[in-house]
Amino acid sequence: MPETLLPILIFSALALAVIGAWRRIRLWRQGRPAEVDLLQGLAAMPRRYLVDLHHVVARDRAMSHTHVATAGGFVAAAVLMILVHGLGWTNPLLGGGLLVASATMFVGSLFVAKRRCDPPARLSRGPWMRLPKSLMAFSGGVFLITLSTLGLLPVEAGHWLAALVLAGLVTWGLGELFLGMTWGGPMKHAFAGALHLAFHRRPERFSAKGGGTGRSTGLKALDLDDTAVPLGVETPGDFTWNQLLGFDACVQCGRCEVACPAFAAGQPLNPKKLIQDMVVGMAGGSDANYAGSAYPSPGLGGKPVGEHSLERYGSPHGPIVAREGTALVDAGTLWSCTTCRACVEECPMMIEHVDAIVDMRRFLTLERGNTPGKGAEVLDNLIATDNPGGFDPGSRLHWAADLDLPLMADVQQAEVLLWLGDGAFDMRNQRTLRALVKILRAAGVDFAVLGTEERDSGDVARRLGDEATFQSLARRNIATLSKYRFQRIVTCDPHSFHVLGNEYGDFYPQGRDGRYDVAHHSTFISELHEGGRLTFRPWKGGSVTYHDPCYLGRYNGEYEAPRKVLAALGIQVAEMARSGFRSRCCGGGGGAPITDIPGKQRIPDMRMNDVKETGAELVAVGCPQCTAMLEGVVDAGAEVRDIAELVAEALVEHSTTQGTVRASRPATEEAIP
Template sequence: MLEILLPILIFSALAVAVIGAVRRIRLWRQGRPSKVAILRGLVAMPRRYLVDLHHVVARDKAMSNTHVATAGGFVAAAVLMILVHGFGLGSSEGLGGIQGWLLLAASACMFVGSLFVARRRRNPPARLSRGPWMRLPKSLMAFSLSVFLITLPTVGVLPEGFLQGTGSWILALVLAAVLVWGLGEMVFGMTWGGPMKHAFAGALHLAFHRRAERFGGGRSTGLKALDLEDPEARLGVETPSDFTWNQLLGFDACVQCGRCEAVCPAFAAGQPLNPKKLIQDMVVGLAGGSDAAYAGSPHPSQGLGGKPVGEHRGTPHGPIVAREGKALVDADTLWSCTTCRACVEECPMMIEHVDAIVDMRRFLTLEHGNTPGKGAEVLDNLIATDNPGGFDPGSRLHWAADLDLPLMADVKQTEVLLWLGDGAFDMRNQRTLRALVKVLRAAEVEFAVLGNEERDSGDVARRLGDEATFQSLAKRNIATLAQYRFQRIVTCDPHSFHVLGNEYGELGGPGTPARYEVRHHSTFIAELYDAGRLAFAPWKGGSVTYHDPCYLGRYNGEFDAPRNVLKALGIEVKEMERSGFRSRCCGGGGGAPITDIPGERRIPDMRMNDVEETGAELVAVGCPQCTAMLEGVVDATAEVRDIAELVADALVERPTAPKSTGVQQPAVEEVTP
């Protein structure tokens, strides 16, 4: 009986799955076109899954092993089931016998993995979605156990007639029913919806990822530019269908594991943002309907502008954020993001949350001018004065009147172009800049500054969604830089460091793109020390911890250089629990202090609590925004100082001054934008 039923069940399930796949693809294709290397992506997908994706999953060893057993067992069992029970290649003799035994092994492996899934779901952490996901362990067991039992007679472990006769027919029907249950979740559910949907969408998402350069150990964190010259170009994202089709595919790949939720600083602060819920809101918009079926943590809402689950709804071509009535997302949800990329770094499906948020911000800012808080004022200042504070552009060097800083306009070429950033207008950061100048002179570095020719890098304008102002500032800076010759740019601002190095390249205009060799000051100081151009007195201060700036660490992968500098000073860093790529954001990025969305607590307060837990008396930083946010914490237990200040205080005269070093280039080369 089963030998008749099984092929019918298997191929019926596959046919329905194919129909569901076509339907799912049509949903994704509602999005805008996106250039992807389809064949190359499909060929690269297995490696991206087995290496890049599992590199993230492996951070949780238990879950990684569970996923290998369950997913690997399922893929092998599904293929072998088609061969053995679909095409009848599972006789107990010869090659068919090998296939049958392999099917037994694969289904057993999957069953063991499903036991660990069940254990995890017995009392799941708050970040995991419940609802349909709670039935997943049972479905995994149903599929693997039924396949295992049905295969036993095939390989001769049980007699061929075991499932014949009246009583055995009942058992056969029961096994067939259990298999239908498993097939429904595993095969049908992959393309029609349900917990296993991520397997189908996730595989294609890896193949057609909008940032293919992230795979193979690469890094891609720069925002993609809008084509403002194209009159048909969409200024940001208003509706789900305004996303590119592979962005919609990425949203659909979400496994609802909640890793993004667990590391999001805005969610922890009680602001109305949960990155997992935001992605699921986009999935609702993709297919149309409401979020009533969502079974995870909502956007925090306690009187802060959020809405309870069930009150968000939308359609593929309807607005994501509505001025009146119900929509997919509340505007405050988008403005709560600090763009720290903690969610992106933690996501095992490699979804790009920050890209999506900035795309939606662009529409609100460029089309409606709906930037909350002091956002509109800051953007107006950038347009009028080239700096967010609205200061007189001619006062950029007033703090350095006694330092006699060389100007690029005078020297024309130099080893290092020191990019001051808009910290030049801030009295606190001026201390950091003075310290950095002292360090450069102690190392006998040839450097110069742009002075009043320097404009804001455009970082805050771009993160607030004002792509037009960003591109205007960037292109004028590029034109200025093109006039001079230098080997590298050095800055103490990770935001300028990131934008100059990673986002100006698309805006170089005709000819070669504007790509510069940019160094964060901590990296450059480490190079100077290694080259013997700096010497330090032994550290005699108290205990120290180090705070990783998001735009230096997660965005650019620089975690070692600041710690190497502190080690050179004789400091043993007391690491916070959340450090390195899992560092907690200070709350200063993405224009968050400007939009100022209220929450239950402040992000910098939480970060200083992390500092307090280490018992450190001083927290070393490498970012003017981090300095401002952390020093703004009331009753802080630790002093906040920039690495440049610590180095400047520790400088001693070197015994010798080497003229040729590892950081000295053979000749000054022109950087052509």
């Protein structure tokens, strides 16, 4: 009987899977067009899965092994099952391979079942709770039937009851694994996830052999001249089709919600729920079947699970944020995000949450003019004065009246262009800038500043969704930079560092390389010390911890240079529990202090609690926004100092100016913007 039933079951399931796959593809195709390389993406997909995706999954070693056993066992078992039981290619080699694959999958499913016995709060439940049973039914049934086919288990035609039981187990498993993969069950993440890796919105994120460069964090430029579509994303159908595909790949593991600072602070944002709401919008219907954590603080703008109306909401062409009343999400959910990319860093499916949030913010800002808090005032200031504080642009260098800083307009060329950033208008950050100038002069660096020609980099405008103001600032800054010759830009602001280095390239004049060689001041100081151009007195202060800025670390992968500088000062860093790529955000990015969405606690308060746990007396930082946020904590218990301030205090009076600093590009006519 198994020999008769199995081929029917297998090919029926495959036929239904094809129908279901086409249904999901039609859902994704509701999105806007996106250019992808189909053949290259499909060819690169296995490596992206085995290397890049598993690089993230392997951070939880137990789950990594479980995933390899379960997913790898299933793929091998499914292929061999079609050959052995579907096409009748019964031989000891294929049969033995099928036994090993199904047994491996069964062992993996046991670990899945163990995890689901008492699942962590971050895991979604509901339909996901039946998944280990389905995995065990499929793998166990295939294993026993294969034993029978090989003559190792006496399930004869007369034992029809046993045969039906085994066929029922396989049917149950096939229904979950094939139909659920493509029809909307828990296993749809496997089907969508594989194609998401192949047609990822950011193929640069993958390793070189996977078709990328290993890092991609700059926001995509918005075409402001395209009047055929709204600016930004108003409805789920306004996302690109591969973004919708990415949302569908979500496995609801909850790693993003654990990493999210806004979620921890009780603000109305849960990255996992947000992605699932986009899936509801794409497919239509309600979120009533969602069985994970809801948005925090319903009274502060969150939305209880199941509130969506079947008639009015959950439509691919309906509004994501309604002008009044309820829709898929509330505006406060989008404005809670600090754009720290902690969710993106932790996502095993490599979903781009921040891209989606900024796309939706763009619509609210550009089409509706609906930026909360002081957002509208800041954007007006940027338009009127080229800085978010509305300060007189002519006062940008007042803090340095006694420093006699060289101006690019006077010298025309220099080894280093010192980008001051809008910290030049802030009395606290002016101390950091003065310290950095002292360091550069001690090392004999040939540098100059733009002075009143410098404008805001546009970071805050872009994160608040005002792409028009950002592009205007970017183009005007590029026009200014193009007038002068320099090898490198150095700045103490990671946000300016990121925007200048990673986001200005889309707006550079055609035919020129738009990537400036930009360095964070901690990286440059480290190079100066290693080149013998700086020497320090030994550190004699108390214990020190270091806070990784999001836009330096997760956005640009720079974790070592600041620690090298601190080590050169003789400081042994007392690392916080959340440091490096898992550093907790200070709460200052993405315009969050401007929109000021309320929660149960403040993000910088949580970060200073992390500092207290180390017992450190001082927290070293490398970002003016981090400095402002952490110094704003009441009863912080630890002093906040920028790395440049610590270095400037430790400088030996007669630091050598011998040696050179390696530039990543030669100082030639072609290399200098």
